[in-house]
Amino acid sequence: MDSDALSSQMTISNREFIRSLGLALLMLSVSALVLGTGYLILSPELASHQENATRADPRPWTFSGGDLIPRLGSGKATEENYLSITRLDQGIDDRAIFTRRTNLKAADLPFLEYRITDRNPGSSFYLIWRRADSPEEVFNSTIHWADDHASVIQLSNNPDWQGTITEIGLDVYGDLRDQAPVVEYLKLAPSQQNLLARAIWNEWTVFREWTQRSAHHLRGTLETPILSPTLAMAAWAGLALLLLFFLARIKKQSGFVSYIIAVSIPWIALDMLWQSNLSKQLDETQYLFAGKTQSEKHLADWESDLYQYAQHLKKSVLPAPGVRIFLLNGEPHRTYKRLKLQYYLLPHNTFNFDQYPRPGSVQAEDYLITLGEIEGLKFNADTSRLAWSQHSLPVKRLDHGEHGSVYLYEGKR
Template sequence: MVDRLSITNTQFLKSLLIAFLGVVASFVLWCLIVFLLCEKGFPTSTAAPARLYEIAGNHFRPLKFGDGGFQNASVVISGLKDGEAILEARVSVRAEQFPLISLETRGMHPGLDLVLFWRTDQNSGVTNQVELEVSQSGNYWYNLANDSNWKGLVTTVALGVYGDLREEPFLLEKMAFHSFSSSGIAASVWGQWTAFSGWSQRSINNLTTVFGGGSVNAAPVLASWALLGMALTAMLSWVFKAKIVLSCVIAGAVPWLVFDGMWQSSLNAQLHEIRLTYSGKSDEEKHLVAPDAVYYKYAKRLKDERLPSEPSRIFLLSKREGHDYERLKIQYYLLPHNIYNYGLIPPHQYVRSGDYLLLIGEHDPVYYNEEKGFIAWLRGITIPVEPVDYDQIGTLYKVVGDSVVH
């Protein structure tokens, strides 16, 4: 048994060489297959000659921004107005001939979102848009071939910048439109796989750009490369009398290491974003910059200014079915109050004077009769209340009597 598992240095080097040849050959074949599959998404642009339509950053006209200017051939945004800036340029681009777009930027980070807008000659009054993934390098390719609105003669393009600059200016150096090409396809797919959109409360369980992000999923594509590489390596090992198992293990490990590298890159970007957002802050400051800050501030204001200091019963009501994100967040931040998180209609038989009703979002068919001071539902249930707080998120009422069923 030991002799069967033992391997000499020569055998190992031979298996390593065979695995290397199998990986390289499978990579070339794999790229050709992926390219042919992606090519089907470009039925019109394949017949067009390879062309390029470039727009330098200083050709864009700022429509909305806080502060900025021009630096050489770039447009510089050093301040946002109400959290946004919009740059516009006049173009003449036949969309079907230029399905790929590339951006060269500086100062891009997960705290910013980019949106591409465009208008066509056929529908000049309609503005189309698509959100662009955030590239960690600042240079990004995007595939518009499958966007149903990317058609006709594009006459105007605009780039919207939203979020927080984080005291760093944003520079748009160049926007370019490209016809179909293998390098453009590869760049757009790689851009989807390596994009990072920042930390969210789902990030601990999911990195969408690595698993399921974009039009081509990285996991099955790299898995197919691994299987193809192992198959070719097994054939070469059989021809050259090398250790088949060892060679196949080495060949299969290469795509796995590439995939793991993508995963680690996303985790490192995520770690950097978390440190930048939360490091050195108190618990209060962390809540104020978290994704759910709007619900934290709302619940805190209710507890500090509207609700009694002693725990009270609060019936949290909403049209939304189930315990969705908004309702659960508000419920959590209202603790230690006693929260009853039901649907839209409370269990009226248990509602008593001194309780509170918190109606979240749209709450038709609930009707508040201000003159008579009660809330009514279509089922004939009325509860006497008095308004305590009005907010865009919800409305808080205090129960001042027993409910009535008509």
């Protein structure tokens, strides 16, 4: 085959690819338009909002950050009447609370639009409220970190968002990291199609903390997400493929390349959502752990309190490695927390299996660690015995605190 013929075939192939790409993009556009419009028009969420609303035309309620009153921690109003959070109260949790009185119907205002700038992933924000039917109880909904963008969440997904709301505000935990987050506004809004669309987008794009499943699973930010991004991308590609199939039947030609493109673009879009969250997690991981020793990394990690407890036991309570340690917990199986404590106690020889001691297995000079409260397991300080069911062991309690207790079995008395 001469070079001119080869060039001609390549030119035809390039034209065919461009035609297939254009056709796939057109069908994907039609698919997105049909599915997006159809979902917003026929959305069960919007139908539920209309059914539950107490007024035909409720008005939105907008609170500037400066309207919130400090109840715990410190903040100041800016010139724009925004709230600048300057300090969290030190305690078991570093915390600040800002609220104001209200009188509104939750069913009329299913969406929250908010803008909070200068946040970081190390701080946790919650919308909090009280209801007329339960004035002493405080309810909450997570406000996820979304950089400095204005965002929307659907409050009606929270079963506690109901009745008459008498007080509303923000509960802030964590580490401000030498920043002063600025609450510009909170806006409670009635049901609207554009707010539902923004709430879905917010749910797909806000930062989600990395979990053991994150490498293979893109989850929503709510226990009951509005719309799964995986399902949405599958529907987007599926309808585009169906449209391409019918078009190919009408024109009596194959559209194989268009089919591949119509599947690849939604797949790549889904992967980009995952990659966006991964990039934010990489930045957060670098901030938390870069340049630190192994001990400092453990102290910066989620289970820092458990790590400090393990260090306390190793330095002040337990002898040198070589003794046997039985780790007990309220769950009969090995939960993540008890496995983590076992890891932190290395190189100690820790048996991590049961909810209660095994009387036939425990020997003199063995140690027992109870992680948290264990139902049915009681220590009698008067008799120095650890009792459960029909059994008991003579023990000496060596340590007792928030995370658990440590006992030494000295043998039969």
